[in-house]
Amino acid sequence: MISFLKGIIEEKSENTIFIDVNGVGYEVGVSSNSMACLPVGESTKIYTYLAVREDGVSLYGFANKEERDVFNKLISVSGIGPKVAIGILSGMKLSDLCIAIAKQDIKMLSTIKGLGKKTAERLAVELKDKIDVLGNAEETSFAVEFNEDAVQMATDTLISLGINKNDAYTLARSYASKDASAEEIISKALRGYKG
Helix, strand or coil: CCCEEEEEEEEEECCEEEEEECCEEEEEECCHHHHHHCCCCCEEEEEEEEEEECCEEEEEEECCHHHHHHHHHHCCCCCCCHHHHHHHHHHCCHHHHHHHHHCCCHHHHCCCCCCCHHHHHHHHHHHCCCCCCCCCHHHCCCCCCCCHHHHHHHHHHHHHCCCCHHHHHHHHHHCCCCCCCHHHHHHHHHHHCCC
């Protein structure tokens, strides 16, 4: 088992980095969150997971141990393989993903590209007691308690303004609070939107 790699990242392409470790080049699949943290041309350490299947061997990398731990939990769920798990990790911030799973927020999980409602439900049910909410809940970008109706109205309005479904729901959730009305959420979301 390869636990980590230490070397220089030579290049990046979509969800893949190429890292030179003492003259040996490794192709490593990464989430977009890890991709953003890993600088090209600098020596870096990435934590890894080696997936061995009948049709080949793949290496997946993570900027930190927390992301690798969540990845390992994701692939323990029936129907979620390493590629899908990387897609899920790319779908939102790690802390927000952990909150969505812990709170069984199927609607939030379903906004992740490639994650259907049934898989999202299975994910939430199987992992709700296994996922630790990372960091302090107050520091995460989503309020844990919020007015579901207001978020739904705000999401629909943002979609009608031309914002795609995933971004609209993520925006609405990130500006939601227990007492926020749909109008307040929309107003804050539009000010914060950098589409």
